[in-house]
Amino acid sequence: MTTPTTPSSPETQDTLEKTYDPSRLEKRWYDHWVEKKYFHADAQAPKAPWSMVIPPPNVTGSLHMGHALGSTIEDIFTRWRRMAAYNAMWLPGTDHAGIATQTVVERELMKVEGKTRHDLGRDEFIKKVWNWRERSGNRILDQLKALGCSLDWDRLKFTMDPDYSAAVIECFVRLHEEGLIYRAERLINWDVESRTALSDLEVEYKEIQGELYEFAYPLADGSGELVVATTRTETMLGDTAVAVHPDDPRHAGKIGKMIKHPILGYEFPIIGDATLVDMEFGTGAVKVTPAHDPNDFECGKRHNLKMISILDVAGKINDNGGPFKGLSAKEARKAVKAKLAELGLERGSKTMTHSVGFSQRSDTIVEPMLSTQWFVKMEPLAAPAIAAVEEGKVKFVPESWSKTYFHWMNNIKDWCISRQLWWGHRVPAWHCADCKVPTVARTTPDRCAHCGSTKLTQDEDVLDTWFSSWLWPFATLGWPNETRELKTFYPTTVLDTGYDILFFWVARMIMAGLHFMGKVPFRTVYLHTLVTDEKGEKMSKVKGNVIDPLDIIEKHGADSLRFALAWLTTSASQGKNIKFAIGNVDDARRFANKIWNATRFALMNLQDYEPNRFADRTAEGPDGAEFELPERWILSRAQRVSDDVHKALEEFRIADAAQIIYHYIWNEVCDWYIELAKGRLSKDAGPQAAENRWKVQGALVTALDVAMRLLHPFMPFITEEIWQKLPKPDTAPQSIVITLYPITDVRFVDEAGEASMDLVQRVVTAIRSVRAERNIPSIARNAVILTVADDYKKTILDGYKSIVAEQAKCKEVTVRRTGGAPSEPVAVAMAGDVEVMVVLESAADAGAEKDKLQKERAKLVRDVEFYNKRLGNPAFVDKAPPDVIEKDKARLADTHAALAKVDEALARLG
RNA sequence: AGGCGGGUAGCUCAGCGGCAGAGCGGGUGCCUUACAAGCACCGGGUCGCAGGUUCAAUCCCUGUCCCGCCUACCA
Numbered sequence: 010m011t012t013p014t015t016p017s018s019p020e021t022q023d024t025l026e027k028t029y030d031p032s033r034l035e036k037r038w039y040d041h042w043v044e045k046k047y048f049h050a051d052a053q054a055p056k057a058p059w060s061m062v063i064p065p066p067n068v069t070g071s072l073h074m075g076h077a078l079g080s081t082i083e084d085i086f087t088r089w090r091r092m093a094a095y096n097a098m099w100l101p102g103t104d105h106a107g108i109a110t111q112t113v114v115e116r117e118l119m120k121v122e123g124k125t126r127h128d129l130g131r132d133e134f135i136k137k138v139w140n141w142r143e144r145s146g147n148r149i150l151d152q153l154k155a156l157g158c159s160l161d162w163d164r165l166k167f168t169m170d171p172d173y174s175a176a177v178i179e180c181f182v183r184l185h186e187e188g189l190i191y192r193a194e195r196l197i198n199w200d201v202e203s204r205t206a207l208s209d210l211e212v213e214y215k216e217i218q219g220e221l222y223e224f225a226y227p228l229a230d231g232s233g234e235l236v237v238a239t240t241r242t243e244t245m246l247g248d249t250a251v252a253v254h255p256d257d258p259r260h261a262g263k264i265g266k267m268i269k270h271p272i273l274g275y276e277f278p279i280i281g282d283a284t285l286v287d288m289e290f291g292t293g294a295v296k297v298t299p300a301h302d303p304n305d306f307e308c309g310k311r312h313n314l315k316m317i318s319i320l321d322v323a324g325k326i327n328d329n330g331g332p333f334k335g336l337s338a339k340e341a342r343k344a345v346k347a348k349l350a351e352l353g354l355e356r357g358s359k360t361m362t363h364s365v366g367f368s369q370r371s372d373t374i375v376e377p378m379l380s381t382q383w384f385v386k387m388e389p390l391a392a393p394a395i396a397a398v399e400e401g402k403v404k405f406v407p408e409s410w411s412k413t414y415f416h417w418m419n420n421i422k423d424w425c426i427s428r429q430l431w432w433g434h435r436v437p438a439w440h441c442a443d444c445k446v447p448t449v450a451r452t453t454p455d456r457c458a459h460c461g462s463t464k465l466t467q468d469e470d471v472l473d474t475w476f477s478s479w480l481w482p483f484a485t486l487g488w489p490n491e492t493r494e495l496k497t498f499y500p501t502t503v504l505d506t507g508y509d510i511l512f513f514w515v516a517r518m519i520m521a522g523l524h525f526m527g528k529v530p531f532r533t534v535y536l537h538t539l540v541t542d543e544k545g546e547k548m549s550k551v552k553g554n555v556i557d558p559l560d561i562i563e564k565h566g567a568d569s570l571r572f573a574l575a576w577l578t579t580s581a582s583q584g585k586n587i588k589f590a591i592g593n594v595d596d597a598r599r600f601a602n603k604i605w606n607a608t609r610f611a612l613m614n615l616q617d618y619e620p621n622r623f624a625d626r627t628a629e630g631p632d633g634a635e636f637e638l639p640e641r642w643i644l645s646r647a648q649r650v651s652d653d654v655h656k657a658l659e660e661f662r663i664a665d666a667a668q669i670i671y672h673y674i675w676n677e678v679c680d681w682y683i684e685l686a687k688g689r690l691s692k693d694a695g696p697q698a699a700e701n702r703w704k705v706q707g708a709l710v711t712a713l714d715v716a717m718r719l720l721h722p723f724m725p726f727i728t729e730e731i732w733q734k735l736p737k738p739d740t741a742p743q744s745i746v747i748t749l750y751p752i753t754d755v756r757f758v759d760e761a762g763e764a765s766m767d768l769v770q771r772v773v774t775a776i777r778s779v780r781a782e783r784n785i786p787s788i789a790r791n792a793v794i795l796t797v798a799d800d801y802k803k804t805i806l807d808g809y810k811s812i813v814a815e816q817a818k819c820k821e822v823t824v825r826r827t828g829g830a831p832s833e834p835v836a837v838a839m840a841g842d843v844e845v846m847v848v849l850e851s852a853a854d855a856g857a858e859k860d861k862l863q864k865e866r867a868k869l870v871r872d873v874e875f876y877n878k879r880l881g882n883p884a885f886v887d888k889a890p891p892d893v894i895e896k897d898k899a900r901l902a903d904t905h906a907a908l909a910k911v912d913e914a915l916a917r918l919g
Numbered sequence: 920a921g922g923c924g925g926g927u928a929g930c931u932c933a934g935c936g937g938c939a940g941a942g943c944g945g946g947u948g949c950c951u952u953a954c955a956a957g958c959a960c961c962g963g964g965u966c967g968c969a970g971g972u973u974c975a976a977u978c979c980c981u982g983u984c985c986c987g988c989c990u991a992c993c994a
Contacts, residue, residue, distance in 0.1 A: 029956090214991095221994075238994045252994095287994085295994045304992090363993055409923070413989065416922065420990080508989095543931085545987085576942080579933065583924045583988045588931065596942065599956050610953035664933075668941070683953075774960085781948065781960035788951095818951080872938075879937095884974040893937055893975090900938075 024612060025734060029605035031566025031598075035726040039154055047746045048159045050098035052497040059095035060498040061087060061531075062482050063153075063160065064506045064514070067106035068167065069113050069145050072152035074540040074548060074589060075507060077558035081571045082537055082578060082663060083505045084158045088722035089658055090502075091159070092750035098498055099159060100485055102166035103146060107474040108203055108370045111432040114138050131431050138432050152559060157567045157725045159746070164494075166485040168477045169434070176484035177434045177477045178451055180525065185438075185449045189386045190426075192438075192447065196299075196306040197425050199378040201324030202371035205429040206382050208473060209422060210513055212375050214364040223356040224349045226251055226296070229267040229276050235260070236356045237296040240363055242349075243341035246273065246330045247319040250297040252308060254288045255281035271352050272345070273331050280312050300379045318379050322429075338376070383427040383436060383470070390520040391421045397529050403519055406535045406661045407580045410508065417512050426473045433471030440466055479517035482530035489525075504531040507539055508583070535661050537578060543590035556589060565598045568724035572597035575723050576671075578663040600671060601727050604716070607679050608731045611709050614690045615736055623707035624738040630756035637701065638769075638809055639685035640708040641762035646677050647715040648758045651751035654719050667723055674716045681770065682712055688815055710735055715751045765805050768843070769812055775840035776817035779847045782861075783836055790820040792848040794831055797824065798906035802843065819847075830917050837914045839865055842906035844914065855918055862915050869908040876901040 026033075042048060050060075061083060066076055083099060091097035111126075114137055118124050126134040146167075153160065166173060184190040198207040222242050225234040235251050251268055253260035264281040285308045286295050299309025299316040309316055321327045326336045333341045349355050366375040395418050397403050398411055405411045427436055438447040441457040442464035448454050456463050477484075482501050486494040500522070506515060515534055522530030541547055542554040549555065561570045573593040626633045631644065650673040657666035686705050689698045714735055721728040725746075732745040742748050776793055785791065793813070797803045803824055806813070810822040834852040838845045838861075876897055879885050886894060 029954095223994090240994080285994090291994060293994095297994095302994095304994095361993085413923065416990070511989095577932085583922095585925060585932095585987075590931080590943095592943070593931090595956080599954095602956050603954065606954035606957085608953080613953075668933085672941085679953085680958085684951095684958095687952095777959060778961085784948070787949080787959085875938075879975080882974060886974085888974050889937075896937085 025605065025609050025731070027609075029602045029727070031568060031601070031726065032563065034730045035155075035157070035562075035566055035568070038726050038729050039157065042159070042744070042746055043154075043162060045744065047744060048099070048161050049163050050096050050161055050498075052493045054096045056094060056096035058098070058497050058502075059087075059090040060098045060100070060501040061503050061505065062100045062485060062501055063102060064504075064510070065102045065104040065166075065168065065478065065481065066149050067109055068103040068142055068149070069106065069110050070149050072149055072156070072558055074556055074558055076149075076153075077156060077570060078540050078574050078578070078587065079505060079507060079537060080153055080156055080158050081574045082535070084156070084571075084725070085575060085658075085663065085722040086503060086505065087159050088725065088746070089750060091746070092718065092721065092748060093655075094749065096497075098161050098164070100164045100166065100498075101150065101153070101158075101160035101162060102481075102485060103149065103168070104474060104478055105142075105167065105169045105433060107428060107430055107433040107471060108200075108205070110138060110141075111430050112203065112370065114141050114432070117141070126431065134431055155559070155562050155567060157571065159725070164485070168474070168481075172487075173477070173480075173484050174434055176480055176488055177472065178437045179489045180480055180521070181434075181437055181472065181476075182449055182451050183525070184385060189389060190383060190449075191386065192381065192383050194379060194381045195384070195425070196301075196303055196377050197380050197382055198366065198368075198375045199320075199322075199324075199380065200368040200371055200373065201320075201322070201376055202368065202373040203430070204322045206380060206425055206427060207368060207375065208425050208475075211369045212366040213369050214366055216362050216364050219361060219363050219365075220358055221361045222346065222358050223292075225354045225356050226268045227271060227354070228263075228279075229269040232266070234354075235263070235268065235279065235294045236292045237294050238291045239296055240361070241301075241338075241342070242345050243326070243330075243333070243338055244298040244301050244319070245296060245345060246326065246333060246341070247298045247300050247317040248296050249277045249299060249309065249315040249317060250280050250312065251277075252280050252282040252285050252295045252297050253293055254286040255283055257286075257288050257293045259293055271354055272348055277315070280308075280314075282308055282311065284308070284311075301377050303377055306377075306379075316379055320376055320378060324374075324376055338374075382425050383438075383472075385424040385426055385476075387421045387423055387520075390524055391418045393523045394418060394516065394519040397519060397523060402529045403531065404533045406533060407582060409582065410511065410534075410536050413583075414511065414516060418516060424473075426476045427468075427470040428473055429469070430471050433474065434477055436468040436470045436472060438468040440468060442466070475513055475517060478514055479521040480525070482518055482522060483526050495526075499526060499530070500528050501531045503533045503535060505535045505537060508536040509539060511536065538582075539586045540574075540589050541586045543588050545586065545588050556591065561591075561594055565594050566601070566726065568601055568727045569594050569597040571725075572600060572667060572723050575663050575667040578667075580662075600675065601724065603675055603679060604720075604727065604731065607674070607683060608713060608734065610683060611713055612734060614686075615706055615710065617702075618706040618710065618736050619703065620707075620710070620736045620738045623703060623710070624740075627707070630754075631759070634704050634707070636704055636708070638762060638765060638812065639682060639689075640704055641759045642766040643677065643682040643708055643712050644757045645759040645763050646673065647712055647751070648753045648755070650677075651715060651719060652753040655750070655752065670716070670719050670723070674720070678712050678716060682709070684816060685812065717745060718748055718751050721745050721748075765809065768802065768805055768840075769809050769816075771840040772806065772813055772843055772845060773817045775838045775843075775845040776813070776819060776847060779836050779838045779845065783853065785847075785849075787818045789850070790818060792833075793817070793819045793822045794835070794846040794848065795822065795824045796827060796844045796846070796910065798842045798910070800826065806843070837862060839907055839910065842903050842910060844910040846914075859915065859918050862911055862918070866908065866911045866915065869904055869911060872904045873901065873908060876904065 063083065064079060087097050087099040115126055118137065181190060198212045200207050219240045221238050221240055223236055223238045225236050227234045237251060253263060263279050266279050267276045268279060269276050285304055286293060297305045297308055299305045299314050300318040317329050319326055319329045324338055326333045326341050328334060333344055336344060368375050395415060398414060438449045439454055440447050441460060441462050443462035444457060444460035446459040448458040454465060457465060483495060483499050486492060486499055488495060518530045522528060546552065546554060558570060577587045577593060650669060653669045654666050657669060686709055688694060689701060689705050717728040717732045729745045772795060795806055797806060803826055806824045810824060814822045831846060834849045835846040836849055836853045836858060880897055
């Protein structure tokens with residue numbers, strides 16, 4: 010690691026390496042920034058706070074494209090606000106990620122030692138996980154550094170840190186005290202692979218092809234049968250009723266009769282239930298398995314039915330399944346069908362697609378099961394969180410997400426927070442062997458709070474990972490203590506995250522923030538899109554279409570990756586993702602290379618530049634320098650672009666901001682300003698140029714300095730490298746990280762200068778176009794005659810004809826008020842209403858010339874007709890706003906003038 | 920089933936009431952002393968379809984067809 014040299018070191022002042030090599034320069038800067046504490050925000054600083062927390066990645070994770078996108082966006086916001094003089098704080102951290110981490114370590118344990126976690130025991134296993142965390146927990150943090158993220162590392166948090174864990178326990182205990190946490194037997198989602206309960210959100214539904222199987226239940230009194238249909242035949246082992254619609258004439262009189270279970274022998278009733286049964290569907294009779302289906306569970310509660318659980322924790326049939334005990338659900342399905350067939354009760358079968366719940370983590374089928382778990386009562390928490398968004402205390406960007414938020418929040422269900430895992434925050438409840446009532450406490454209690462018994466054992470379960478992450482915006486700042494950090498940085502300003510965790514995380518944070526802090530956790534939620542491959546398919550290892558951001562950083566640099574992502578970050582709408590192609594990185598890298606070379610050009614011409622002199626002469630505005638047109642123009646453009654970028658960022662239009670900067674640098678600074686500067690910086694440009702040299706140098710440095718500062722939040726490394734090399738006045742800060750973000754200096758805004766330059770550019774382009782279309786090499790150095798429609802334009806073009814001549818590479822430029830036939834053969838093109846005549850060596854192909862002019866004329870005629878029609882329409886003149894009418898009138902006049910010029914040219918051609 | 924988005928140049932996407940834009944790709948010509956990872960110029964679109972509102976519609980409204988996502992249900 011080389012310590013970067015400060016700008017005062019003379020040997021680094023005036024040159025850049027010949028080629029842009031991101032890998033070398035990026036490594037140099039990050040540690041330097043950290044060492045200088047540029048990313049640290051002091052909670053006592055007398056600046057307006059701006060704060061944000063990172064969505065904590067899994068501690069065992071590795072940076073993927075989604076992280077790269079989010080972190081790039083977040084770093085853009087943070088660096089921009091920091092440069093805009095806010096006390097900007099971006100808080101880093103990681104999440105213990107209960108199931109994910111435990112699964113990874115269990116797999117490793119099996120692979121290396123051939124053991125399960127039960128072989129080790131709880132304490133030993135947890136030790137293993139902590140070990141694992143020590144080894145791999147910093148990897149993702151290093152990767153965030155490689156990406157350039159300006160996180161406040163002094164504030165690094167982990168959801169299992171002692172203080173953070175205390176906050177989680179505090180949260181649990183308080184909610185329990187308030188009656189918002191309860192323990193109950195409910196039908197929950199059971200992951201048979203991980204052997205734990207899941208919340209509703211952790212279940213993903215997939216459409217699969219299945220069989221709708223029909224069989225008959227015989228009535229106990231032998232008076233007939235009822236045919237039911239099911240996709241899960243094995244659950245008939247737990248059936249405790251058959252439901253029919255009370256109004257169904259087909260089943261009139263059957264309600265109240267009993268059915269004898271054909272396999273297990275017990276009897277159960279036929280019930281009438283209008284909620285569960287849809288008369289239109291099938292036979293109108295529904296088998297009811299209250300212990301394994303959410304709707305049947307509700308029905309069972311309504312009718313006080315027995316609830317027979319037939320599955321064990323591994324998803325295998327238990328004792329209640331009689332002869333099928335020990336079979337998996339799939340095996341049991343087959344066996345039960347065989348038995349029913351043998352009994353002559355099979356009544357038919359058809360295929361149907363239905364959706365089946367899968368565990369988000371283990372991707373195995375989730376079984377609804379009856380189980381005693383801890384729940385959070387959500388409605389009381391949701392109500393204020395709904396109001397906060399309604400009242401605009403939290404804003405979603407894009408706004409359309411608030412609808413999705415409301416929909417979910419208004420239909421919220423209680424949250425199952427206990428998990429049958431070992432890795433996580435253990436439930437702070439102790440069960441009493443005597444009175445059976447759990448004691449919930451912040452620290453291990455001596456005796457039961459209810460009966461005083463000392464026979465207490467702590468609840469074995471841990472809490473859902475999200476039960477700790479929903480405290481993230483304030484637990485990371487010291488809650489439940491009243492810290493200075495909370496006072497300064499809470500509520501945070503912005504939250505950026507992918508829309509996929511809107512419910513998991515964002516909604517819950519709003520609820521927790523309001524409940525525990527009494528204030529929303531963030532003012533604005535920016536929901537970014539998800540990244541897919543270039544075909545729009547989700548990146549996955551199985552498909553082999555994963556693009557690894559670390560590969561890209563290594564090959565092309567973090568700057569190029571960041572810029573590519575920013576360029577693609579338009580507003581996030583449902584169903585639209587960022588289709589990421591490696592070509593986007595190539596484009597960004599080409600841009601970086603362009604900047605690099607533009608700077609090399611500048612530095613080659615700045616050896617004798619005196620930054621202090623330029624700073625002094627322009628301290629009061631441009632008047633002190635008497636700039637020429639190119640300088641007036643580029644300095645004015647720099648102001649406008651700064652304004653545009655600032656506005657775009659304020660409105661979260663990231664791609665717009667990136668494109669505005671790109672266009673300014675490439676098309677304005679490089680394509681025009683540097684070209685305009687070249688001649689006047691050249692050694693043999695004459696005494697006039699020598700006198701102006703410092704102004705051109707100053708404008709060039711300023712244009713690049715503004716460009717680098719605008720671009721810094723997007724491409725932090727290359728902009729720092731270049732900015733350090735640019736000559737600066739003595740008052741400049743030590744790093745671009747702590748410079749001010751460019752803002753408009755109205756004194757340098759020069760409307761007339763921009764208009765004149767626009768005219769010059771259009772004329773130059775017209776001349777180039779004439780030559781390119783006729784294949785006239787630029788070495789030809791033709792003379793050019795311009796005829797203009799009004800004196801104002803004539804004055805301008807007369808004034809700047811040397812610029813036109815230089816940029817269009819012509820011999821000499823003459824400007825005339827009106828046409829008149831030129832004596833030499835010419836080729837003609839229009840630049841608005843300026844007629845551009847390029848003098849030729851020999852007569853042009855008159856036919857081709859005429860064709861072109863006729864085409865031009867036809868378009869002008871169309872335009873004239875269009876405007877005449879509009880302006881001739883009384884309704885338009887009556888109702889359209891005056892500025893629109895004025896604009897149209899002006900355009901009509903211009904079009905008329907252009908048409909006249911074309912007609913003259915055509916007349917000359919005969 | 921309900922909700923939300925999207926359908927604009929060959930591709931990826933901006934624009935969302937007043938003469939259709941960008942990047943890439945394509946074509947032509949250039950080693951113009953920062954950059955061939957470059958420069959200059961050129962082609963390319965009845966803005967998904969049908970109605971309606973308006974002086975004016977790619978943009979607003981209604982309907983319709985595709986595509987994607989989310990939520991719920993599916994005996």
